[in-house]
């Protein structure tokens with residue numbers, strides 16, 4: 001285990017040496033005068049999307065930078081945060097040599113991405129009450145451990161991890177700590193984006209798929225130091241965020257009141273669902289949640305899941321995850337969907 005943080009040592013050697021692809025839109029950026037663009041082999045007839053999109057998504061980053069209090073150069077955007085996570089693997093992890101640490105039960109893509117990239121995944125279970133087991137995590141670290149993935153609020157358990165515990169990891173581990181904040185906008189706790197200056201080994205990922213209501217456009221966000229972002233930028237495909245996505249993202253990002261009011265309705269619906277759930281005798285426990293879903297421990301997850309399907313409601317059985325035997329995960333819907341769900345739950 002290295003004792004000091006050294007970004008160059010952490011990065012794959014081929015990525016350090018890499019001269020990234022330079023696209024037509026990267027090479028010419030002087031848009032001050034109207035120009036005739038004959039540089040990218042596009043169709044010249046304007047239909048709104050005949051031109052390649054801005055490879056650096058400047059307009060979207062400008063709004064995000066202002067809202068989050070970071071520099072544009074501390075932001076990288078991807079085709080969903082799943083792409084961002086994959087890029088992080090590819091920058092830091094040498095296939096068949098390096099390893100990463102994940103903390104099940106957690107978001108399944110970390111494991112799948114480690115398999116795709118041929119990187120050893122060292123799994124350290126959360127404690128019985130779904131907290132980080134710091135001592136066990138530290139024990140797994142060796143000189144080839146490049147990344148630790150912490151999903152906070154965690155999917156599927158819904159809890160947010162203790163700030164002190166994450167700080168301890170950031171201070172003791174000299175690889176990169178990736179805090180996946182896909183659900184942070186539903187939480188009352190503040191984002192780790194605010195602490196990037198303190199920790200050069202911190203990467204925070206967020207997404208417009210959850211609270212921002214734009215899962216369909218695929219826009220994931222990575223916040224980190226300028227040096228880390230510059231490295232990930234070398235690896236990302238040139239036009240990874242399409243024009244329609246950039247337009248739609250800007251439209252909603254510029255309307256934070258609307259996003260806030262939707263989040264508030266979801267949180268209200270979560271409260272009323274919670275009140276109804278605790279009255280049902282076949283539900284043994286509803287876990288505390290800082291996200292837009294609730295995890296329940298029930299008598300028989302398989303049976304309850306099937307009963308709901310038969311009544312037209314699809315939820316997720318999470319029982320195959322470690323520590324999650326007989327658990328169901330319910331996403332919070334609209335108030336009418338919620339009412340219907342509660343009605344159905346009372347009949348089964």
Ligand SMILES: Cc1ncc(COP(=O)(O)O)c(C=O)c1O
Nearest residue numbers: 080081082107155182207209220
């Ligand atoms: C914790 C977590 N991270 C990332 C993602 C993927 O998000 P995106 O839609 O931005 O790829 C999900 C989606 O369910 C998630 O639960």
